[in-house]
Amino acid sequence: MDLREVAVVGVATTEQVRGSAGRYGLSYGLEALKAALADAGLEKSDIQGLYPMIDQWPQTGSANPGNYLHSNWPAQLGIPIRWFTGAVNSGAGTGASAILDAAAAIAAGYIDTAAIVLGMAASKPADGRTASWTSQAIQWNEWTGTYTAAQFALAARRHMHEFGTAPEHFAQVSATIRNYGHLNPGALMHGRGPYSVQDILDAPMVADPLTRLMCAQVNDGGAAMILSTLERARDLRKPVVRVLGGADQLSYPAYAEPPLLEHALGEAFSTRWVDEGFAMAGVTRDDVDVVELYDGFASWIVMQWELLGFCARGEGGPFVASGVMELDGRYPTCTDGGCESFSHMGAPALLRPLEAVRQLRVESPDPCPGWEQGKHSHEPGKCRQVRDPRVALGVSMGPPTGGGNFVLLARD
Amino acid sequence: MQSSCRVTRSRVCCKALSPLPYELRMASAADPPRQHRPRPVPTEFSEPFWEGTRVGELRVQRCLDCAHWRWTPQLACPKCWSERYEWARSSGRGELYSFTVVRRSVDPDRFEVPYVLAVVRLDEGPHMLTNLVECELADIEVGMRVAVRFERIDDDFHVYPFAPEGG
Numbered sequence: 001m002d003l004r005e006v007a008v009v010g011v012a013t014t015e016q017v018r019g020s021a022g023r024y025g026l027s028y029g030l031e032a033l034k035a036a037l038a039d040a041g042l043e044k045s046d047i048q049g050l051y052p053m054i055d056q057w058p059q060t061g062s063a064n065p066g067n068y069l070h071s072n073w074p075a076q077l078g079i080p081i082r083w084f085t086g087a088v089n090s091g092a093g094t095g096a097s098a099i100l101d102a103a104a105a106i107a108a109g110y111i112d113t114a115a116i117v118l119g120m121a122a123s124k125p126a127d128g129r130t131a132s133w134t135s136q137a138i139q140w141n142e143w144t145g146t147y148t149a150a151q152f153a154l155a156a157r158r159h160m161h162e163f164g165t166a167p168e169h170f171a172q173v174s175a176t177i178r179n180y181g182h183l184n185p186g187a188l189m190h191g192r193g194p195y196s197v198q199d200i201l202d203a204p205m206v207a208d209p210l211t212r213l214m215c216a217q218v219n220d221g222g223a224a225m226i227l228s229t230l231e232r233a234r235d236l237r238k239p240v241v242r243v244l245g246g247a248d249q250l251s252y253p254a255y256a257e258p259p260l261l262e263h264a265l266g267e268a269f270s271t272r273w274v275d276e277g278f279a280m281a282g283v284t285r286d287d288v289d290v291v292e293l294y295d296g297f298a299s300w301i302v303m304q305w306e307l308l309g310f311c312a313r314g315e316g317g318p319f320v321a322s323g324v325m326e327l328d329g330r331y332p333t334c335t336d337g338g339c340e341s342f343s344h345m346g347a348p349a350l351l352r353p354l355e356a357v358r359q360l361r362v363e364s365p366d367p368c369p370g371w372e373q374g375k376h377s378h379e380p381g382k383c384r385q386v387r388d389p390r391v392a393l394g395v396s397m398g399p400p401t402g403g404g405n406f407v408l409l410a411r412d
Numbered sequence: 413m414q415s416s417c418r419v420t421r422s423r424v425c426c427k428a429l430s431p432l433p434y435e436l437r438m439a440s441a442a443d444p445p446r447q448h449r450p451r452p453v454p455t456e457f458s459e460p461f462w463e464g465t466r467v468g469e470l471r472v473q474r475c476l477d478c479a480h481w482r483w484t485p486q487l488a489c490p491k492c493w494s495e496r497y498e499w500a501r502s503s504g505r506g507e508l509y510s511f512t513v514v515r516r517s518v519d520p521d522r523f524e525v526p527y528v529l530a531v532v533r534l535d536e537g538p539h540m541l542t543n544l545v546e547c548e549l550a551d552i553e554v555g556m557r558v559a560v561r562f563e564r565i566d567d568d569f570h571v572y573p574f575a576p577e578g579g
Binding site for chain 2: 128129130134135137139140141142143144145146147149150153154155156157158161204205206207208209210212256257258259260
């Protein structure tokens with residue numbers, strides 16, 4: 001078969017909110033999907049492929065009660081679905097892998113247009129507990145009192161032990177990312193900064209070495225992305241963002257298994273899967289202008305630079321301390337404020353690649369007076385739009401020590 | 413009474429050492445009643461492990477064909493894919509691979525902070541997620557020798573925190 005080129009033609013996010021009492025994840029997802037179709041200039045009847053990740057599906061009494069994955073979607077959307085993949089989820093990364101999967105289906109010609117939909121509304125727990133998705137009823141670990149932040153803390157501690165990584169490195173990550181969010185009017189934590197490294201270190205300890213400001217928030221909201229053929233994209237209204245390629249690697253079951261650096265960084269450490277993703281995309285790490293990592297926890301960013309081969313194993317701490325993630329650094333990172341400031345709906349789902357698209361389109365709201373016309377000062381601390389980006393990396397990496405996926409995107 | 417809550421230790425230390433709302437602690441006048449820690453829900457597959465904890469054995473799957481020890485349990489050996497295995501008795505000893513002192517409880521009704529979440533590398537090779545008990549917080553170091561302590565939840569369940577070896 002002849003392969004077709006693929007592009008992102010529409011993106012949207014709803015308002016990101018804390019504790020949306022009474023609203024369903026599906027409701028956020030539908031709102032985002034409508035907005036993404038409008039962004040693209042398409043109709044719902046154009047959607048052929050669907051990649052949903054939704055919690056809080058309403059119990060309407062229709063088919064598949066409690067099952068948000070399958071056959072109720074045509075009934076709800078009022079369209080047939082020709083290509084369905086629910087919860088595309090390698091290593092808990094549901095964003096980039098969905099884009100790659102949809103791109104493969106479009107490239108091969110099974111469908112012309114696909115929608116990725118995210119809607120989450122379960123962040124607010126009762127009685128001071130951590131959010132429901134942060135702990136699981138697994139017999140081997142529930143009795144220990146483990147939850148997501150503690151698991152990442154275990155990985156962070158081991159990284160410190162093996163490589164001399166310091167809490168200051170983690171704090172540098174969070175200060176940089178949160179200061180982007182400080183400038184982003186769409187961010188949940190807009191205007192809360194700016195933050196110094198010391199501010200991050202001084203925040204209340206969650207599970208040492210991770211302070212509260214080194215951890216992503218939890219919140220509700222929706223997001224959606226529409227993909228189609230490059231040929232069609234060029235007839236639509238928004239700047240065209242091409243899907244160049246990427247890769248996906250499942251490493252181990254997050255939280256069910258103890259988080260070991262060996263899962264990704266030990267004997268089996270290899271960036272081969274990443275190298276191959278760059279090769280099939282036809283670009284190198286040097287070509288990348290903006291990076292959207294999954295900043296569920298600051299320590300995880302340090303490790304992702306190593307896992308993705310941007311620095312050597314164990315060098316992630318000094319790498320981030322060099323200022324590489326700043327707007328005037330080599331790889332501006334998490335430019336919307338990331339999971340720590342913009343939004344984190346409990347999964348490294350769609351928001352990281354989605355911000356990569358917005359950066360490539362040069363449509364980042366920030367304090368620059370001319371941002372709506374694409375005019376930015378590119379001044380660190382006052383602007384968050386990367387200057388003339390051509391290639392962006394969107395990453396969805398989930399388990400505390402490895403595994404996930406990434407997509408490389410480029411301005412047409 | 414479980415050994416993890418020694419009267420010779422300070423109150424703070426006792427809290428740190430004993431993350432578990434044990435039944436006996438619940439019965440003491442000093443502590444308000446609180447829920448049990450989550451009770452494991454075994455499967456037919458995992459029952460031999462939990463049976464081991466009741467008789468003081470830490471059992472880990474070992475492949476009968478290639479002798480590889482594996483944790484968490486799997487149907488087949490990840491090394492050789494053999495489905496023949498035994499629940500072998502581990503020494504219950506190992507070293508601390510990593511730890512974190514948890515200050516924000518997953519569920520304040522069930523887990524009192526601070527408590528210590530840990531990963532232990534058993535001498536037989538596998539790593540286990542567990543709690544570290546019977547240890548001053550300031551004394552915890554990655555690499556320290558540790559040994560399993562079985563702690564009773566109820567007649568059916570003991571869990572398997574670790575403590576400094578020889579402690």
